[in-house]
Amino acid sequence: MKRRALFLDRDGVINEDFGYVHREEDCVFIGGVFELVRTANRAGYVVAVVTNQAGIARGYYTEGQFRDFMRWMQSEFLSRGARIDRVYYCPHHPEAGVGEFRKTCACRKPRPGMLESARGEFDLDMQDSILVGDKKSDIDAARRAGVGRRYLLAPRSTVEQAHCIDSLGVVERIISRESGPSPYSR
Template sequence: MFLDRDGTLTQPRHYPSHPDQLVLQPGICTPLRALQERGFALVVVTNQSGLARGLFDLAALDTMHRRLRYLLHRQGVRLDGIYACPHHPRAVVRQYRRICPCRKPSPGMLHSAAHDLGLDVTRSWMIGDSACDIVAGRRAGTRTVLVGHGSTGNAQHPVTTARALRHVLHAVPDTPATGPAR
């Protein structure tokens, strides 16, 4: 299960740069635990252009992701991986200024995670709140769920939609109950 971070796992914030700004969406831990019990790996794939914009550094991002892991772990949820793309074509920070294959809507982060963790993308889902999440999932070969009131714009339509991550189990009734999606 590939999960977007901002607006999907956490409440939407404009370029969060401090761990206290990461607040879990209400009610997400129960469905995440259920997905884990069904054998799905939980992997965060997140564009973090705040690095490229000079709004925070890698140390701050690492601290934010330790906080995210802590908040989820307190609720019995374990993340199998966090993949973040710091790049942006118009970056202020020169080392991050480029077009790269990891920045969603490109599928690079999903492919890297699948390779690193031995995941089968054809049995996986990409869950996110924006068109770039849906397109990245489609390009990687996953099924997709659009959560919230995000727009797919001109993107390929998601397999299904859900009002919020906590409703995903109801939106994806055919998620395999046995056998890991690895």
């Protein structure tokens, strides 16, 4: 049976988006994110981060620094009983920066490349998968990849084809309800 995924954009969904966050001391986790990931783990979802990281192309931080930071972030989740299964990132930018990262790629959202990689890797039921983003480009990427359940963490927005939510708790409750009574006591 195909699995479902919970796709999370990073900046503005997992951590506050202060712009090009890449250091532990600048990481402020968004309320409810650990509970959301824990509930998704328990319900059998693959939890995947899908994040544009043009800061790498722009030379603000290296790919190594990004990966170190994400390893730290994943360990912060694990220490709270929550597991991020996979991190997909796009280090490119079509115009900015130099060298190998300056290119028009298939992975930078709103393109669906990262989501399509996940589909192949985990044999996902995309229609029944969930994406939570905070920008139109997140929602567009999800729509193009066939992700059926799209949530925009922005209470007042004009982005179409997404449900606007004002907290991650909304998605957490949806997953928790659909997975029925938990075998774990509450």
